[in-house]
Amino acid sequence: MPPDRLQEPARAAALACVPDWTPVLERDALTRAFTFADFNEAFGFMARVALVAEKQDHHPEWTNCYRTVSVTLTTHDAGGLTQKDIDLARAIDKIAASCP
Numbered sequence: 001m002p003p004d005r006l007q008e009p010a011r012a013a014a015l016a017c018v019p020d021w022t023p024v025l026e027r028d029a030l031t032r033a034f035t036f037a038d039f040n041e042a043f044g045f046m047a048r049v050a051l052v053a054e055k056q057d058h059h060p061e062w063t064n065c066y067r068t069v070s071v072t073l074t075t076h077d078a079g080g081l082t083q084k085d086i087d088l089a090r091a092i093d094k095i096a097a098s099c100p
């Protein structure tokens with residue numbers, strides 16, 4: 001059974017917990033770009049996120065171009081944002097904050 005999509009007012013409260021993430025206008029998703037000192041730091045960030053995502057069984061859509069990692073979160077089997085996305089966004093923010 002897929003998780004429930006976030007509905008108001010719980011949705012607004014959840015989004016307030018991840019203020020650096022931007023809603024994607026054309027779909028029910030969140031996005032954020034992270035810029036690092038170089039490719040090595042960006043790739044290390046992705047490796048750390050991958051471990052957390054695997055543990056949470058919730059995987060981001062992402063791209064990497066040299067030192068920039070763009071991340072989009074949505075719960076595909078629910079058709080939009082769920083608490084799983086908020087939880088992963090918060091974990092990603094913590095990982096980014098711990099990068100050199």
